[in-house]
Amino acid sequence: MNKNSMLGAAFAGAIAVSTATGASAQSYDLQSTFGLHVPSIGKSPVHWAERVSESTGGNIEINVHGAGDFVPPFEVFEAVSIGAIPMGFDWMGYWSEKIPVANLIGSMPFGPTPDIALAWMFQGGGLEIIQKAYDPYNVKVLPCHLVVPEAGGWFNKEINTVDDFKGLNMRIAGLGGKALAKLGANTQLVPAGEVYVSLETGRIDATEFSAPQLDVGFGFQKIVKNYYFPGWHQPSSWDTVIINMDVWNGFSEADQQAMENSCKANIMDNLADQVQSQAAALDTIRAAGVTVRRFPDDVLKAIKQASVEVLEDESRKDPIFAEAYQSLTDYMESVGHWETLQRMPN
Incomplete structure (x- = not known):
């Protein structure tokens, strides 16, 4: 058909x-x-x-x-x-x-x-x-x-340096996928209902999907044991x-x-x-033997640089993308001044 x-x-x-x-x-x-x-x-x-x-x-x-x-x-x-x-x-x-x-x-x-x-x-x-x-x-x-901010993803190995992305087959959607591709990952979009089987069969080595509440519902904690944060690719x-x-x-x-x-x-x-x-979901994930980690700062810096390049590339290709990107970044900068003034010490 x-x-x-x-x-x-x-x-x-x-x-x-x-x-x-x-x-x-x-x-x-x-x-x-x-x-x-x-x-x-x-x-x-x-x-x-x-x-x-x-x-x-x-x-x-x-x-x-x-x-x-x-x-x-x-x-x-x-x-x-x-x-x-x-x-x-x-x-x-x-x-x-x-x-x-x-x-x-x-x-x-x-x-x-x-x-x-x-x-x-x-x-x-x-x-x-x-x-x-x-x-x-x-x-x-x-x-x-x-x-809400998503997790950074599920990985079948530790991510200690940016080189660990090279050759990694990862399900990741959107602009984040293009950023990781710049760092050597093989990225692809897999429908939600196929992600678990793709991990289980080795078609992919890693995946992002959503926040812990949704991720635990898909059972990723049963087959992948490294869960990374922050969700740099989708803070919202x-x-x-x-x-x-x-x-x-x-x-x-x-x-x-x-x-x-x-x-x-x-x-x-x-x-x-x-x-x-999210907290209860993280408890379930840890109870399944998953190690919850943060990406190293150097890795996040490299990903951010690649992301900026992607965003600028996409802006040059499409005028409405460029308009929205400029509007949103200007808005983030504007309200960011207020947020900085309100930030409490740890």
């Missing part, structure tokens, strides 16, 4: 689901790029859909489907773009080949912490810049889940609801506002859940 046939089948499947459930014209299907069983990000679109239903008085019902229910995870964006599926839920960086700026917002190495990322997105002009990149694809983007990252623009424009202004506000509430609840869940 070719891609067009697959997307056509997805559309037919979505219609069949709506018909089978007796859904009204106000019922919409959403497919996530993640399994719905995954901690935090798996449940996030479900909670958002519940909020939308409640805040619209039941006027909008969203049927949330997991990865692969209609199309493979990495085809959700295209399916939403052409209207085969009305809505999707994703990690922004998955669409970087089409939308380069999504890579920056999904995973800016040595980028903003969640509080600064949140402020820039909604008060610093970030969302307006990003939407310009989605418009040509007929997609409305709603930032809907903000991920965004997951979004994406909506076909024709579908979005069909909603009333009040319903659009309800969906946007439901995303903001979703962000707050998920941040609180993530922060309180």
